[in-house]
Amino acid sequence: MNEQHYDAWPIGMRTFSRLSVTVKGRPVTVAASASGEGAGDELVVLLHGLGCTRESWDAVVPAVDHRRRWLAIDLPGHGQSAPLPPRQADAIGFHAAVVVELVRQLAPDRVHLVSHSMGTAVALAAAPDLPGGAFITVEGNLVARDCGLISRRIATQSRGTFIRSGFARMRDDLIASPDADARFWGSTWFACADPASIWASAASLVAWCDSGALAERWSRLTDRTYIWGEHTGPPGHLGHLLDGVRVEQIAGVGHFAMIGNPIGLQQAVMRAMAPDGQAST
Structure with missing residues (x-):
């Protein structure tokens, strides 16, 4: 049976933990933040984008939610989580398997998936194996065009080239960008990622998007919300x-709604999860 190992302390209204699961015979440890016990058995799982971290959701999570528990994780190779296993061929599938195992341990009756960018691919891969709930994407990857310049730029490089020089070059480009969100992304989240895991995640993401x-999977869902930034x-x-x-x-806001307007994003997410479409807690 998989085990959870906790090393928790409060971060405002949140707690930090290291959660351990077994995926495809491999032990995997991920960093997680949690908030709220919730009065029922609803769980909200927050999945970040490529080169981001669980902290990207901090300002979006409500201080009090009597109906739900919230969980944000660093996907393998991101933030404070361990890297992906070496030469992982299907990183999106592996990320999704981690999510499924974590949710199985928590055993909620209902799971709401809230995802940003690449996190939407992970959520879509995991969704068939999770108890149904609302599926909410913030400018998530659904088709080939959604890969844009970042993930496809990474995927077109060889693994070795990206690890040796491509990662540092992309980090520096983000930090030097005229766009404030890109600068924050590059200096705060992208800079702490594992280069090999970023390459594997990007390559897998492009493959999933290009394949259709x-x-x-998106078309099979019933309770769906698509959120986009005005810019x-x-x-x-x-x-x-x-x-x-x-x-x-x-x-x-643009692609990073959680940076520019976290309250607006929080309200949209809460409306999407509420049965009556109202942002109630």
């Missing part, structure tokens, strides 16, 4: 994939 598998612009490239989907715009 993510769009297909990014409407997600018109998704076309019919947004038919019948709740779509919300977060004012005054």
Whole structure:
């Protein structure tokens, strides 16, 4: 049976833990933040994007939620979590398996998945093996075009080249960017990631997007919300994939809504999870 090992202390309204699971015969330890016990058996799992960390969600989590528990993790190779296993061929699938095992240990009746960017691919890969709940994506990867310049730029480099020089070059480019969100991302989150894990995650993400598998999984879901930033612009490239989907715009932000308008994002997430569409706790 998988075990959880806790080394916890309070961080405001949150706790920090190191959680251990076994995935495909390998022990995996990830860093996690949790908030709220919740009155029921609903769990909110927060999944960050490529080169980000669980802290990206800190300002989005409500101080009090009587209905739900919240859990944000550093995916393998990100933040304070251990790197991916060497030469991991399907990093997205591995990340998803970690999420599934963690949720199985917590044994909630219902799981809401809230994801950003690459985290949406992880959530879609994990969703079929989790108790159903709301699926909420913040500008998540669904199709090939969503890979944009970052993940595809990484994936087109060889693994060795990216580890030797590509990672540092991309970090420096982000830090020097005229965009404030990119500078924050590069200096605060991306800089602490494991280069090999970033390359494997990007390569796997591009493969999943290009194959059409993510769009297909997205179309099977029933309770879906797509959130986009005003500065990014409407997600018109998704076309019919947004038919019948709740779509919300977060004012005054681009790709990183959790940086520029965390309260607006929090309210949108809470509305998406509430049965009556109201942002209640």
